[in-house]
Amino acid sequence: MILNVNGQQRNVDVDPDTPLLYVLRGELGLNGAKYGCGLGQCGACTVLVDNRAVFSCVTPVVALQGRRIVTVEGLGSTDNPGPLQHAFIEEQAAQCGYCTAGMIVRAEGLLRRNNEPTDAEIRAAMQPNLCRCGTQVRILRAVRRAAVVIRTQAEAQG
């Protein structure tokens, strides 16, 4: 089947009920989405589907034909990080970092919908994602920082 991942059409040969997480990691070699629980409780597997954040661990690929999937790899690279990635680096918003890719994608889903979120809105949007190391205060700062950048860019583009 064909999946649209980070703007590219990718051909994968998997059973249709395979959760997207294992297809991303096993078939496409992507690392961002991670296995944390497989139950939709922790958000380490978060990806965007049509600009909405979802748990890839409970999303069967059969549901994703013709949908646009974006992982953290699609938001930028170490040479050219996107606004959220840049903000997370500036704020050093990671300790072990295992939750970080999921956090960035969850935040991306929020900022695509609302680039002027209040603190309460950020917290509500990030609620599905867990961080065990206790980095959440920095994560909130990074999201706020990225929101300013994104908003400024959007305003500059009119």
Add this chain to the structure above:
Amino acid sequence: MTALSRRGLLTGTGALIVSAPMRGHAQTPPAVPLDTKDLPGSLKQTPYLDAWIRIDTDGTITVFTGKAELGQGIKTALLQVAAEELSVRVDRPILVTADTARTPNEGYTAGSHSMQDSGTAIRFAAAEVRQILLNEATTIFQLPVGQLRLDNGAVVAPDGRRLNYGALIPPGILHVVARPGTQLKTPGSYTVVSTNVPRVDIPAKVTGGQAYVQDMRLPGMLHARVVRPPHPGARLTALDTSAAAVMPGVVQVVQNGSFVAVVAQKEFQAIRAMRALAARAQWQAAEQALPKQGDVFAYLTGLPAQDITVLDSRHPQAGTAKTLRARYTRAYQMHGSIGPSCAVAQLQDGVMTVWTHTQGVYPDRAAIAELLNLPPAQVRCIHVEGSGCYGHNGADDAAADAALIARAVPGQPIRLQWMREQENGWEPLGPAMVSEVAAALDAKGRIVDWDYAVWSNTHSTRPGSAGSLLAGQLVAKPFAPPPPKPIPMPEGGGDRNSIPIYTLPSARVIYHFIPQMPLRVSAMRGLGGYMNVFSIESFMDELALAAGADPVAFRLTHLNDERAKAVVTRAAEGFGWGHAKPPAGHGHGFAFARYKNLAAYCAVAAEVSVKQETGQARLVRAVAAVDAGQIVNPDGLRNQVEGAILQSASWTLYESATFDAAGVTSLDWASYPIMRFNAVPDSVEVHLIDRPGTPFLGAGECGQGPAAAAVANAVADATGKRLRDLPLTGDKVKAAIGV
């Protein structure tokens, strides 16, 4: 970070290492016994300079550490230390972390020892290497050392002549034992240490680079899952493998006694096959039933115990005005690593290589070797990052599981991933503990007598030996778990931080060490320090209240350590302690401890809100002050302490493992909730007190205890009720405050 290829990992780059074979180099015993007792840090155990620093002819600088990156930023900090003393830019050296084939044996990355042991060793080794380089250069240039300049890996003469480090080093020159008394750089000249070098591992982590053992992909790699017994002690009586064996992609079913695993081509195929196998396995229940959750403290304190006198300087005084006593309890708590444990193992040419996020590659190697009945030299454990472990989680066991499976499928790399339910159900927990304290105040409100007792299981069942591994207990010829031993003071286990740092004219501390473990337990960040500091610092507030004293002033009255007082004062000032009453429904609390009474100092002031209708408490803001000796990376230190405060607040307000007669039942995040964004504090400030030129003090665990007690004291302030039973959940607070 470039892709982790097997070739790159095993062979490294071309280099001059003389007089020692590549593998097991760090273990080569010296021909003559050396007197290393005056060497600093881990140089005591590993005194040869080239065990720590290697300089190749092409100028590549490699630094070796026996410690592992756990997400605490140690890679970056050690690179800073090495780069500083070697006078190179921080991006110049390559750091090799814990690998039984390449690095010193520094035991476990635990106990907040990494900077104290490894950082110190690297610091002094690098400084001595710099001296050696300069000495070589003086000979070659025929110039005194004072005229030479170091420039990012080269020694430069005033006339511009330049020699790269690689060209300066004759073979074998670094294969010398370190000399005590090497001169370090002075803090005033630091360019790298004490700066906020960005973490070297973060860029890959935010862009989906290969950063974790979970991300490893080796040619021919297969995916595996284990089928665990339904509860500890259950034994496999029958296993019908016929269905699983023919499922798509399944390569092999592995069974050895009660150890069951399945190997498949693709990961989801392995998961499906695991479920099919689990459904067709029959088990005989364990003999022993667990105590009821509500009875666990009575059960534990009723078990046989070894009574260890930790401190006995009891001189009961006359003139006692008031005596108080209290009893505190702490539930079993979970490490709760976000990424369930994972390992990759491969048996090739008689050598078992295991890529693992264990905190101790050498001890895990020894246990796996015993499990597989292989000489340790034929087992290699290489640390690759996992998610934060916060102590002894499932990593060591996953490594052993992977090795056992790899033995059954020789030649092919096996990636073994635990499921969430398996991590929650089988990781060793932070032990349930009880403490009792009685103290007396004189008429002036000073403590004149202190009597403290703590009950706990061991805080370390780390391998070491195959019997400590789940796989070792499950195989057909099982290994007996070694009898648990208490960790001696000054480190301590259940008695860690049981000796108050306060000046007390009469004090006694007893540790009731309970060998029998109803639930599997081991080291969790802070060990007994979390509970002991919670108890001591809660009780200090209870005493302050009885003495009519302000909690901060009361502590200062009883402290003689100037650095302790500085940290207490700074935290209180940063918080605005005593400036304003908290708003309705809020409370303020304070706590302080020096981790192990010998590592970092940490004071925390907290504001907590309590919802009247539900009793639910939330940490609103926290201000901490930390003294970790010479700071290497200020932001890294802040990050660790902020994290400790949030993590400890989560433990303190929500967390307890649940279990029934058979075993642990808190198998997912719904049944074991931890802090989510709705409860994250509004702000956490960490003030650092830098002590340039003083020894490194381990800070990774210094926040757990003080944060817990600060929160508890704030809850008491908000509600007027003292709660002593961790965690301080909403229903407990509600029961205390009523309607």
Add this chain to the structure above:
Amino acid sequence: MRYVVLALAALIVAGAGGFVWLGWYPAIAPVPPPARTSFPPAAVARGAELAALGTCMSCHTAPGGAPFAGGRALQTPFGTIYASNITPDPATGIGTWSEAAFRRALHEGVDRRGGQLYPAFPYDHFTKVSAADDADLYAYLMTRQPVRASAPPNDLSFPFDYRFLITGWKVLFFRTAAFRPDPAQSAQWNRGAYLVQGLAHCGACHTPRNLLGAEKSGEAFDGGEAQDWYAYALGKTSPAPIAWTADGLYAYLRQGWQAEHGDALGPMREVTDDLAGASDADLRAIATYIATGFGKQGPPGPQVATQAGPGEALYRGACATCHEDSRGPPFAGLDLARSSALRAPDPANLANIITDGIPATGETREPIMPGFGAVLTSRQTEDLIAYLRTRFGAPHPRDGIADAVQSARTNTAQLEAAR
């Protein structure tokens, strides 16, 4: 002819006058907010239990708002009503209400000033609460934290925004009444009946309503609706595959879940959260009373052999992991062969659950279920629901699915837009 017209006019005037007279209530004089210490602690404690049973907190607290301070929107077929502030704030709450005024509101549906209250406030049930319980409830509410907060104005369609029309509604559908115990039943049963008919107002959701929003007499507990969720029939027409017993009902009310029926969801989850403050004895009494309605249920419909198709692949990939886990409720998924949602006459609950899941609230042990609203399209959600309801033997398995899915997704979108 002139006389006929005059007589008609007189009748209308008399009728209108009677109407006005029926609907007129005197204002009860405001009192200074009573001192908290004037209420005995036992009364306050008992009042807390009663407020839990009445689930006052759920309706009278806005999401993220102060307890009892009102502002929560209640969707009705007639528009949106915002719950009032029942904290003892003198300006915006009930701080100046005497106990008599409070009791009148519960018994007659009239506020302190004599104005009609919309029956969204279920005084058709609360009228049965005893005077002693009124007093304890009053003691509890008057000792809560006063909060200055005014609810937004109601947004009701014409002509329902005219409060005086409630008089007509009351004439047709409401009588003040006291609870009448059944001497043939046990004390526990009667206690349950008193609570269910009165404070707990179960019928307000679980009984179908007529076009004017009144509970249909003679159809008590035959299934109703609450906030776009279907409140299952509590009796012989219950869709639960395994019969409810008194023990099972008690466990469900006490814990918010039960092994054979799953977790309380939607508005019922708020109810069981509130019921955490109720006593065991009262919950057992309610369970006893409700259980008699169930009696003997028929066996569940047989499971249809699984049909290949888009719904089936979605089920295996999205649902099976948790719903075929042997752990079961409260934390792992319910074995769907036991699900009431799958067999209910209305697929609304299934659409809601699949779309929104059970969001993680943190802080306490609660079930978590991922929502699939973003993962699945409307069409995929419909396919999945059709598969599930067909497989598990729902009556008319394909009816109403599109509407239920659209409604669920609209509600989600509104929630997200409001964030």
